[in-house]
Amino acid sequence: MDEDMFKIGCFALIVLVVVVFIGVFSIFESYVxxxxIQGTVVDSYIKRYGESDYFHVVVQFDNGSKEIFQNRDALWxxxxNSADVQQTIEIGKRYEFDIRGTRWPLMSxxxxxxEVHPITK
Structure with missing residues (x-):
């Protein structure tokens, strides 16, 4: 019985460490x-997650690859002004973007x- 309790305790500790790591990482991931980057905006949309709406921008790079970015407020x-920035971004135009964070598909x-700067060349 003691061995089973030890295994359960170890498993619970591992789960707790993983949950804390993900929680702490999610707080700071927007700042690392x-x-x-430079690219052409090919799409822009708003997506709802639960009760919140998030702005998304799809950028195509010169090599043809695409990446989706979020445009959200960043206290640090x-x-x-994410809503204002979203309104100024035009599909088909080139921009220089200052980006922070990491892309982690598992956690969406x-x-x-x-920051966004239009490229006028």
Missing amino acids: NPET FGKF WFRNIV
Whole structure:
């Protein structure tokens, strides 16, 4: 019986560590991995997750590959204008994006757009 309790305790501890790791990582994931990219916006839409709406932008790179980014507010960077940014982005136009975060499909996490600059060339 003691051996079974030990196994259950170990399993519970592992689950707790994984849950805490995912929770802490989800708080900070929007602030890591800075990158500046350039590409053409091919789509822009709003997606509902539970009670919240999130802005998404699909960018096509020069090599033809595409990536979906979220456009959400970022307290650490003083970005509180995601709705305004979403309205200025036009499909078919090229932009330079300052991006933060990581793409984790398992958790439906997308990299976040922090700044957008139109390319006029």
